[in-house]
Amino acid sequence: MKDAFESFLKTFNLKSKFNESYLVTYWEKIMGPSIAGRTEKIYISKGVLFLQITSAPLRQELILAKSKLIKMLNEEIGENVINEVVFI
Numbered sequence: 001m002k003d004a005f006e007s008f009l010k011t012f013n014l015k016s017k018f019n020e021s022y023l024v025t026y027w028e029k030i031m032g033p034s035i036a037g038r039t040e041k042i043y044i045s046k047g048v049l050f051l052q053i054t055s056a057p058l059r060q061e062l063i064l065a066k067s068k069l070i071k072m073l074n075e076e077i078g079e080n081v082i083n084e085v086v087f088i
Contacts, residue, residue, distance in 0.1 A: 019081045020044040023073055030076055035062075047083040049073070059087055 023044060028036035041052035049070075053059040062069060066085050073082050 016081065019077045019079065022077065023049070023081065030073065041088065044082070047081065049082045049085045050088055051085060052088045063087060 024042055027039060027042055038053055038055040038058050039051060040054050043050050053062065069085060070082050074080050
């Protein structure tokens with residue numbers, strides 16, 4: 001079933017949109033409840049992750065760990081989906 005689903009996504013060029021939706025939907029699972037609870041907005045457009053964080057200290061920590069965050073999210077998906085993170 002998994003292989004059939006993967007094939008369907010690739011055939012109709014939906015893989016990248018599915019991966020983006022996965023990251024947004026499972027943001028709390030991936031990042032944990034403390035970060036997710038302070039995330040007001042999250043969306044992805046053309047490989048750029050846009051985040052609105054309500055806590056200034058947390059936002060600063062995430063800015064400093066931006067490359068680690070990108071690497072972790074891409075590893076969760078299994079391919080390069082996120083190329084940049086922008087804090088709004």
